[in-house]
Amino acid sequence: MLVGSLDLTHLAIQSLGRARGRTSSPLMLLPVSHRVNERGHLEIGGCDLIELAQRHGTPLYVYDEATVRSRCQEFMAAMGDRGEVLYSAKAFASPGFLRIVASEGLGLDVVSAGELHIALRAGYPTDRIYFLGNNKSEEDVAAAIAAGATLVLDGFHDIELLRRVVPAGHRQRCLVRVSPGVDAQTHTFIATGQLDSKFGFSIESGAARAAVEQALALDSIQLEGLHSHIGSQIYDLGGHLQALEIMLDLLAQLKGELGYEPRKLGAGGGLGIAYTEQDDPPTPAEFVGTLLAALAGGASARSLPQPALVVEPGRAIAGPAGVALYTVGSIKDIPGVRRYVAVDGGMGDNIRPKLYDALYQPLLAHDPEGAATETVSIAGKYCESTDILVSDARLPSVRTGDILVIPAAGAYCLAMASQYNGLPRPAVVIVSGGRDRLIRRRETYDDLLAAEIL
Numbered sequence: 001m002l003v004g005s006l007d008l009t010h011l012a013i014q015s016l017g018r019a020r021g022r023t024s025s026p027l028m029l030l031p032v033s034h035r036v037n038e039r040g041h042l043e044i045g046g047c048d049l050i051e052l053a054q055r056h057g058t059p060l061y062v063y064d065e066a067t068v069r070s071r072c073q074e075f076m077a078a079m080g081d082r083g084e085v086l087y088s089a090k091a092f093a094s095p096g097f098l099r100i101v102a103s104e105g106l107g108l109d110v111v112s113a114g115e116l117h118i119a120l121r122a123g124y125p126t127d128r129i130y131f132l133g134n135n136k137s138e139e140d141v142a143a144a145i146a147a148g149a150t151l152v153l154d155g156f157h158d159i160e161l162l163r164r165v166v167p168a169g170h171r172q173r174c175l176v177r178v179s180p181g182v183d184a185q186t187h188t189f190i191a192t193g194q195l196d197s198k199f200g201f202s203i204e205s206g207a208a209r210a211a212v213e214q215a216l217a218l219d220s221i222q223l224e225g226l227h228s229h230i231g232s233q234i235y236d237l238g239g240h241l242q243a244l245e246i247m248l249d250l251l252a253q254l255k256g257e258l259g260y261e262p263r264k265l266g267a268g269g270g271l272g273i274a275y276t277e278q279d280d281p282p283t284p285a286e287f288v289g290t291l292l293a294a295l296a297g298g299a300s301a302r303s304l305p306q307p308a309l310v311v312e313p314g315r316a317i318a319g320p321a322g323v324a325l326y327t328v329g330s331i332k333d334i335p336g337v338r339r340y341v342a343v344d345g346g347m348g349d350n351i352r353p354k355l356y357d358a359l360y361q362p363l364l365a366h367d368p369e370g371a372a373t374e375t376v377s378i379a380g381k382y383c384e385s386t387d388i389l390v391s392d393a394r395l396p397s398v399r400t401g402d403i404l405v406i407p408a409a410g411a412y413c414l415a416m417a418s419q420y421n422g423l424p425r426p427a428v429v430i431v432s433g434g435r436d437r438l439i440r441r442r443e444t445y446d447d448l449l450a451a452e453i454l
């Protein structure tokens with residue numbers, strides 16, 4: 001399939017058929033600093049996970065500082081001076097975590113005044129913050145302007161709000177978010193003729209061009225460029241490449257019709273991570289390198305100046321850095337049917353299995369390399385029969401009191417956590433060099449009542 005100047009079939013085959021020749025083991029899903037110590041226990045950042053569980057209780061989320069930094073560094077090194085890397089705060093936005101990301105030089109993508117508030121409390125450099133989101137409120141827009149963030153316009157409603165809210169004399173940095181009409185999950189690289197998305201201005205309806213025209217006409221807007229995002233947990237970069245080609249076609253149209261040449265082109269986030277041994281996502285360097293090469297080639301093929309690339313990974317930075325620790329409680333055998341191993345967390349701290357049919361590959365902290373001898377389902381403790389974290393996990397013999405480790409739990413777990421069933425949300429520690437630092441304490445029963453008028 002030829003899109004613009006790019007043969008996507010070739011790229012698709014390359015990306016789908018990548019063989020890395022690595023040894024498959026669930027340990028590869030763990031943060032980079034993991035090792036099995038002399039006691040046979042799993043260690044991350046020089047900290048024994050069983051000791052961490054004893055010290056802080058469970059459920060406990062453990063983030064490895066070395067992994068956060070190395071993922072950030074890989075993105076930043078691949079980008080160099082050809083664009084910007086933003087961390088997408090929605091993946092996990094604890095101030096202690098954001099400070100590490102900020103110190104690696106990344107920008108930040110926030111989607112609400114609340115996320116912006118967290119970023120400001122973390123001391124995130126505000127000139128590196130982008131404010132996204134559909135259906136922004138007046139409060140959102142005012143907060144973004146007051147903070148000095150760049151605003152990503154998602155609909156005509158945002159332009160109306162800006163007309164009302166921008167103080168006289170102020171020129172607000174903005175991007176226009178475009179929906180390129182690419183269905184990222186099908187792997188068929190078919191642009192949807194009829195775009196059906198709540199996000200962004202559609203190209204085919206003419207809304208994207210109209211939004212750019214309106215933004216250029218307003219003194220209160222300094223239009224820095226365009227933005228797009230096609231989806232999340234994507235392994236096949238063909239969808240991103242197709243979206244880039246569509247955006248470049250739009251750039252050529254805007255140059256021809258409006259004389260507009262954007263300085264920045266946002267390609268969104270979406271890079272997937274490995275949740276099980278079978279998963280083989282592109283690396284951050286491959287993701288950025290592929291997009292940069294396509295951008296350079298596509299811009300030159302259309303005689304356009306090359307805009308700076310902006311990417312905004314969330315999962316690919318936070319996800320591999322975090323593991324969840326749970327204590328095994330009740331074990332229920334239904335002979336000939338199933339063995340349920342229940343843990344002290346579940347859908348309240350990790351909704352992903354229920355929301356997305358997400359898969360995980362758990363390990364035992366005291367025996368991470370033990371041969372699997374049984375097939376069990378890991379149940380949570382919430383009063384929902386669908387509260388199953390992992391179905392049919394293969395593990396060594398599991399006993400009550402064991403510490404169960406879920407790798408790749410750093411993104412979209414705690415970020416989506418609730419207090420359902422009156423279960424306080426877990427604590428979070430960051431580990432590095434044999435030390436653990438509590439960055440979020442476990443909630444108390446009083447926290448359950450914090451907003452209630454008693």
Ligand SMILES: Cc1ncc(COP(=O)(O)O)c(C=O)c1O
Pocket residue numbers: 088090091109132229231232233268269270271312313314315316
């Ligand atoms: C606009 C936008 N940017 C970035 C992201 C981050 O995506 P990911 O965590 O898959 O990199 C998302 C997540 O859905 C998003 O909606």
